[in-house]
Amino acid sequence: ELKVEQNPLFLSMQEGKNYTIYCNYSTTSDRLYWYRQDPGKSLESLFVLLSNGAVKQEGRLMASLDTKARLSTLHITAAVHDLSATYFCAVDKGSGSRLTFGEGTQLTVNP
Amino acid sequence: SAVISQKPSRDICQRGTSLTIQCQVDSQVTMMFWYRQQPGQSLTLIATANQGSEATYESGFVIDKFPISRPNLTFSTLTVSNMSPEDSSIYLCSVDRPSTDTQYFGPGTRLTVL
Numbered sequence: 632e633l634k635v636e637q638n639p640l641f642l643s644m645q646e647g648k649n650y651t652i653y654c655n656y657s658t659t660s661d662r663l664y665w666y667r668q669d670p671g672k673s674l675e676s677l678f679v680l681l682s683n684g685a686v687k688q689e690g691r692l693m694a695s696l697d698t699k700a701r702l703s704t705l706h707i708t709a710a711v712h713d714l715s716a717t718y719f720c721a722v723d724k725g726s727g728s729r730l731t732f733g734e735g736t737q738l739t740v741n742p
Numbered sequence: 743s744a745v746i747s748q749k750p751s752r753d754i755c756q757r758g759t760s761l762t763i764q765c766q767v768d769s770q771v772t773m774m775f776w777y778r779q780q781p782g783q784s785l786t787l788i789a790t791a792n793q794g795s796e797a798t799y800e801s802g803f804v805i806d807k808f809p810i811s812r813p814n815l816t817f818s819t820l821t822v823s824n825m826s827p828e829d830s831s832i833y834l835c836s837v838d839r840p841s842t843d844t845q846y847f848g849p850g851t852r853l854t855v856l
Contacts, residue, residue, distance in 0.1 A: 666847075681843060719785070728838045
């Protein structure tokens with residue numbers, strides 16, 4: 632059974648600081664997704680990582696994938712308040728895009 | 743991206759009743775997915791809906807409780823049957839967009855069972 636674990640689950644940061652969210656998964660997978668969820672809202676797609684060593688960046692967020700270590704990271708650079716949200720990683724179970732989600736990381740960026 | 747709409751956006755229902763949630767996509771897709779997000783929790787896949795065949799359910803979910811229809815390539819429904827307060831959750835549908843290798847989610851249906 633595929634398990635996906637994120638840490639930390641709760642993260643409180645100061646504006647301007649850097650931090651990394653980690654996503655570990657238990658079995659081989661073809662792709663890994665990162666999503667953002669604001670309170671009361673649906674999921675917004677941030678990144679999809681398709682191969683070992685893949686790195687994608689959008690604004691202050693950068694995601695990477697190490698399939699050998701079964702680890703993905705979401706790095707936040709110079710955080711701003713607007714990044715406050717819950718971030719989920721999700722892993723494809725390997726047949727037909729069925730996703731298993733991590734527990735989510737609730738990020739709060741304080742002024 | 744994909745434009746996905748869901749109806750209703752929210753509902754409050756009585757124990758023992760059933761609710762059918764609709765999901766409409768702006769273009770044809772092979773597979774549609776239904777997820778549940780319990781309060782303060784992550785998302786869990788309920789089932790995969792393919793047009794022209796029966797839905798495939800994940801462990802812990804059964805057709806009698808969550809019957810699914812997929813009458814065409816842009817539409818699906820999920821019914822939550824014989825509801826109890828434990829069914830209070832957000833229910834989301836999602837679709838793949840092969841052109842972007844991304845799975846997109848609808849706005850969700852927030853269900854409260856009293």
